[in-house]
Amino acid sequence: xxxxxxxxxxxxxxxxxxxxxxxxxxxxxxxxxxxxxxxxxxxxxxxxxxxxxxxxxxxxxxxxxxxxxxxxxxxxxxxxxxxxxxxxxxxxxxxxxxxxxxxxxxxxxxxxxxxxxxxxxxxxxxxxxxxxxxxxxxxxxxxxxxxxxxxxxxxxxxxxxxxxxxxxxxxxxxxxxxxxxxxxxxxxxxxxxxxxxxxxxxxxxxxxxxxxxxxxxxxxxxxxxxxxxxxxxxxxxxxxxxxx
Ligand code: PGA
Numbered sequence: 001x002x003x004x005x006x007x008x009x010x011x012x013x014x015x016x017x018x019x020x021x022x023x024x025x026x027x028x029x030x031x032x033x034x035x036x037x038x039x040x041x042x043x044x045x046x047x048x049x050x051x052x053x054x055x056x057x058x059x060x061x062x063x064x065x066x067x068x069x070x071x072x073x074x075x076x077x078x079x080x081x082x083x084x085x086x087x088x089x090x091x092x093x094x095x096x097x098x099x100x101x102x103x104x105x106x107x108x109x110x111x112x113x114x115x116x117x118x119x120x121x122x123x124x125x126x127x128x129x130x131x132x133x134x135x136x137x138x139x140x141x142x143x144x145x146x147x148x149x150x151x152x153x154x155x156x157x158x159x160x161x162x163x164x165x166x167x168x169x170x171x172x173x174x175x176x177x178x179x180x181x182x183x184x185x186x187x188x189x190x191x192x193x194x195x196x197x198x199x200x201x202x203x204x205x206x207x208x209x210x211x212x213x214x215x216x217x218x219x220x221x222x223x224x225x226x227x228x229x230x231x232x233x234x235x236x237x238x239x240x241x242x243x244x
Contacts, residue, residue, distance in 0.1 A: 001238050002155065002197060002218030004120060005036040005225030006060065006088060016042055020049035022228040028054050029239045033218075035086045036225070040074050047083040058086035059117075061094060064107035066115070076108075076115035087112045088220075090122045090146055092161045102145035113152045120155045120197065120220065121147055123182070127162035130170075135160075136181050143185045155195045156182055157220040163200030165223060170200075172213050179215045204233045211241040 011019065016038060028034070035056040038046050047057045063073035079087055089112065090105035109119040123142040125135040139158070147154065158178050163169050170178070179196045186194045198210050199220030210216055219238070224230045 001031065001242060002033045002035065002195065003235060003238055004058070004086065004088070004157070004197060004199075004218065004220045005034070005231060006091070006199075006220055006222045007036065007038050007226060008060070008093070008222060009039055010226055011038065011042075013042065013045065016046055017049065019228045020046065023050070023055065023232070024053055026232055026235070029242070030054075031242050032235065032238050034235065037086075037088055040079075043079070043082045043084060056085040057083055058088065058120075059084050060088050060091070062087050062089070062108055062112055062117075064104070064111045066111065076111045076117050079112075080115045080117055084117055086118045086120055086155075088122065088157075089119045090142075092122060092124055092159060092164060096161075102142055105146040106148050109146070109154065110148045110150075113148065113150055113154065118153045118155065120157050122157045122159050122199070122220075124159040124161050124163075124200070130160065130162065135178065139178065139182065140185050143182060144189070147186060147190075149189055151192075155197060155218075156186065157197040157199045158182055159199035159220060165201065167201050167203075169202075169206055169210070172209065175210065175213045176215060179213070183215070202234065204230050204237070207234050207237040208241070211238065 035058045037058045037060045059079040062076040066075045066077040094100045112119040125138045129138045195217035197218040197220045198216045202219045202221045203224040
């Protein structure tokens with residue numbers, strides 16, 4: 001099980017210090033992996049603050065080249081150098097606001113893998129695609145065009161766009177169906193099983209329900225990961241689920 005905390009463009013230096021202070025008091029389980037994705041400028045700070053804990057740090061994005069004239073971009077090589085274990089790629093906010101295409105995401109994922117970083121590649125349909133029963137097809141296209149064919153480790157996060165930051169989540173059958181579909185599509189060309197995280201409005205109230213779906217290998221949490229108490233409550237729910 002992996003809990004990925006996507007902080008997006010939130011939390012400043014003092015808030016991160018307070019969060020880490022509280023987090024360090026937690027008893028961590030060996031069976032749950034945790035990775036926090038702060039703004040890139042704070043990756044180094046967070047990595048140092050969490051130095052003696054099993055909590056990983058990760059990048060919210062990376063470029064596909066390892067160096068060059070790309071003002072404002074960050075390479076997978078630099079993320080690795082700063083201690084990152086994972087990178088989120090193809091988040092719907094990047095796809096929509098920064099016009100990232102499937103082929104672009106694929107190149108970035110390849111660069112992450114080449115630099116020993118595990119990409120968490122995000123896919124997910126819009127509300128219209130869900131309503132028009134096109135969700136499975138839409139996500140299949142995203143997977144086939146944005147996931148590199150590799151033997152190395154990668155994860156997919158299923159994040160329906162209409163669920164991100166809205167408080168609405170798909171029902172259990174819909175999550176099950178989509179996770180099964182993603183695993184099958186990925187298996188068809190990777191020839192192995194991959195982990196699929198669920199993301200979109202995961203919080204302390206619905207975490208149990210999400211975990212009870214059965215084929216959810218972890219969660220990608222946005223808003224609810226910004227408050228350390230909520231984040232740890234989600235963590236506890238995952239530990240309980242594993243031990244049950
Ligand atoms: P949310 O964000 O949990 O706030 O819906 C999830 C995400 O965008 O990864």
